[in-house]
Amino acid sequence: MKALVLAGGTGSRLWPITHTAAKQLIPVANKPVLFYGIEALVMAGITEIGVVVGDTAQEIQAALGDGARFGARVTYLRQDRPLGLAHAVRVARDWLGDEDFVMYLGDNFVVGGIAGVVQRFRTTRCGTRLLVTKVPDPSAFGVAEVTPEGRVVRLEEKPARPRSDLAVVGVYLFTSAVHRAVAAIEPSARGELEITDAIQWLIDSGHDVVAETIDGYWKDTGDVADMLEVNQRVLADLEPAVRGAVDSASVLLGPVRIEPGAEIVRSRIVGPAVIGAHTTVRDSRIGPATSVAEGCAVIESDVEFSIVLRDARITGAGRIEGSLIGRAVQVTGAARTPQAHRLVLGDHSRIQLAS
Structure with missing residues (x-):
């Protein structure tokens, strides 16, 4: 079983920090967020890891190296533009071959790791297994509609009127059947190949898609508030x-x-x-x-x-x-309350000044 780690996003919600740094390498408790994901995969017994990289490829490669420090072997897969999660799967098609794999979003943080869900996937080998969690505002995420038995019947990406409060966590477990789905779908209105569309294609084609609700802490570290919250959570231990x-x-x-x-x-x-x-x-x-x-x-x-x-x-x-x-x-600090402020600020900076 392989792992596909996505580390090619632009991190626009973390500007201006991500103008000069990969968002996946911003540290939580002084360790890059990406490292937590790599360690979780290795602890789950997955050591063949493909990392999808974009404009920050050089920085990601310098941080991870060949993966030996984590007990893994890392292969880098270039995605010229971030055209969606399903596009990343398409980019990695030859490297993945026909093996089962975990897709892990490099800016996601899951307390407790994923060893349990990986073991259950290996045991049952259902077509696709998703992790979901209840959130107060599901419209900001991919949303799953799930039967009481845990079967996924519908997925929507950032719906205006969500059918449930279950957000799809950035960890997906696939068999090779997903490649047919990725090849079959068209770009969304956002111009991206959405992984939710690919999974919906699998559902509509009769494949089993199972959702597993995680009880522990999960966070998509997409903005400053999320980063600070995750930092607080990790430091608590x-x-x-x-x-x-x-x-x-x-x-x-x-x-x-x-x-x-x-x-x-x-x-x-x-x-x-x-x-x-x-x-x-x-x-x-x-x-x-x-x-x-x-x-x-x-x-x-x-x-x-x-x-x-x-x-x-x-x-x-x-x-x-x-x-x-x-x-x-x-x-x-200023020596006294200034009559004027002197600033050098990068693009998209946010600053609060005393009047």
């Missing part, structure tokens, strides 16, 4: 460790992980929180649900419920919360 230097004037409360080379000086760290390698925190407070990556500096500032990417520097910035701060960003 943090194993505390102090591998860096913490001076006697500093206080660590709750589960806190200090990585090697980090230095905590006259500061208060309230967990769950993780401080990356070779990061300095001085005369500051790091609050709960915060991850600060490697090589950063937080000086005379208060940061809570945030993700700070590598090499960022925050100095005299007062209180920062609910924020995603990119790589090598510099945040500084």
